[in-house]
Amino acid sequence: MLVAIINPASGHNAAEQFFADHVLPLLDNVDHVLTTNAAGHAEQFIRDLPDPLTVVLGSGDGTLHEIINALPNRLITFVLVPCGTANALYASLFPPKDDQETTAYKLQSVQAFINKATPVHLSLASTSISGSPTASLSSVVVSTSLHASILHHSEALRQTHPGLERFKIAAEQNSTKWYKSRANILPIPSRGLVEIYDPKSNKFIPHPDSTTDSPALELHGPFTYFLSTVNIDRLEPQFRISPLARAIPPPPATCDIVVLRPLRDPSIAQDDEQSRVSYVPKVWKVLGGAYQDGAHIQFTYAANGEIETAGDGPPVIEYYRAGGWEWVPDDQDPDAHLVCADGAILHIPDNGRAACTIDAIPHTFSVYGPV
Numbered sequence: 448m449l450v451a452i453i454n455p456a457s458g459h460n461a462a463e464q465f466f467a468d469h470v471l472p473l474l475d476n477v478d479h480v481l482t483t484n485a486a487g488h489a490e491q492f493i494r495d496l497p498d499p500l501t502v503v504l505g506s507g508d509g510t511l512h513e514i515i516n517a518l519p520n521r522l523i524t525f526v527l528v529p530c531g532t533a534n535a536l537y538a539s540l541f542p543p544k545d546d547q548e549t550t551a552y553k554l555q556s557v558q559a560f561i562n563k564a565t566p567v568h569l570s571l572a573s574t575s576i577s578g579s580p581t582a583s584l585s586s587v588v589v590s591t592s593l594h595a596s597i598l599h600h601s602e603a604l605r606q607t608h609p610g611l612e613r614f615k616i617a618a619e620q621n622s623t624k625w626y627k628s629r630a631n632i633l634p635i636p637s638r639g640l641v642e643i644y645d646p647k648s649n650k651f652i653p654h655p656d657s658t659t660d661s662p663a664l665e666l667h668g669p670f671t672y673f674l675s676t677v678n679i680d681r682l683e684p685q686f687r688i689s690p691l692a693r694a695i696p697p698p699p700a701t702c703d704i705v706v707l708r709p710l711r712d713p714s715i716a717q718d719d720e721q722s723r724v725s726y727v728p729k730v731w732k733v734l735g736g737a738y739q740d741g742a743h744i745q746f747t748y749a750a751n752g753e754i755e756t757a758g759d760g761p762p763v764i765e766y767y768r769a770g771g772w773e774w775v776p777d778d779q780d781p782d783a784h785l786v787c788a789d790g791a792i793l794h795i796p797d798n799g800r801a802a803c804t805i806d807a808i809p810h811t812f813s814v815y816g817p818v
């Protein structure tokens with residue numbers, strides 16, 4: 448069965464018109480067209496339809512997240528039409544060349560479907576929060592720290608700033624925060640080790656502290672940025688935060704994890720107000736590097752703490768390839784208790800933790816990607 452689902456509230460509220468003008472005329476055998484009227488409507492509609500199901504989805508990543516979480520055992524193939532704010536999955540499958548506003552750019556998954564391309568199986572990250580009976584499934588991103596705070600605070604700006612600028616405003620609001628936590632990085636199942644990106648050789652190598660006897664790595668905070676991705680190398684068309692996810696294809700059941708810990712900066716000795724303020728320009732520089740085609744992963748610290756590109760000093764970003772992670776926030780730091788799963792915000796209770804593993808449940812979701 449073939450259905451179209453349109454979220455009219457996604458992105459700039461233009462999905463309905465785009466479907467009427469450009470998508471539906473290309474599809475002559477759609478069984479149903481649904482324009483959602485609220486969060487939850489898409490999954491309600493799909494619930495009673497028979498599998499296998501093909502869903503032409505006009506939305507952002509959030510509506511996809513909602514369907515996958517509500518109906519995790521279904522056999523569904525998605526045809527994506529990027530109508531949301533960020534469209535991370537679509538932009539990663541079809542990296543734009545400054546043409547993301549064009550109709551042709553937005554119709555590539557539809558064209559792949561029409562051309563009977565083979566759909567791409569999605570990886571799913573499964574995040575459990577202490578005390579919560581069900582795991583949250585993500586097809587794009589699971590994060591804590593600055594990214595989770597940005598998503599948390601940007602939601603309040605959705606009405607006044609429907610575009611990507613709401614993420615920038617929220618980033619500024621949170622720029623001096625450091626997040627107190629401990630993280631465990633879990634090994635890649637098929638290799639039994641955690642890998643780390645080595646900018647000098649441009650390869651992932653086994654992390655020297657991840658051994659057969661003790662493969663998990665323990666990272667101590669404070670953290671500025673802690674973000675893991677599956678299926679994607681960018682969170683927005685130009686924000687290539689985990690560029691190696693596509694440049695160096697990962698083995699199955701892994702995520703890429705991008706970590707920024709300010710105390711690795713040789714010019715910063717301790718966590719205090721002055722250090723946090725002085726580190727802000729470096730946070731912007733790193734995030735700015737993601738906007739320059741993922742240049743941040745080549746950044747290194749000079750001895751005086753200045754950020755260089757491909758210098759001899761230690762990498763600014765720790766870029767891991769792993770089977771998952773655990774996050775154990777400090778009870779004194781409420782901001783460290785936020786987790787973002789594909790834009791949805793989860794709250795870790797006091798004395799709790801978050802645990803994220805990849806493809807922990809068998810599932811049959813796929814998507815029409817590039818031919």
Ligand SMILES: Nc1ncnc2c1ncn2[C@@H]1O[C@H](COP(=O)(O)OP(=O)(O)OP(=O)(O)O)[C@@H](O)[C@H]1O
Nearest residue numbers: 457458484485486506507508509510531532533534
């Ligand atoms: N008619 C509706 N009115 C309000 N919200 C809706 C409606 N239909 C669906 N939603 C909800 O809107 C939320 C946001 O949608 P979606 O993520 O698709 O767009 P976006 O946030 O603009 O894009 P992105 O996730 O790519 O940034 C989803 O959680 C979805 O449940």
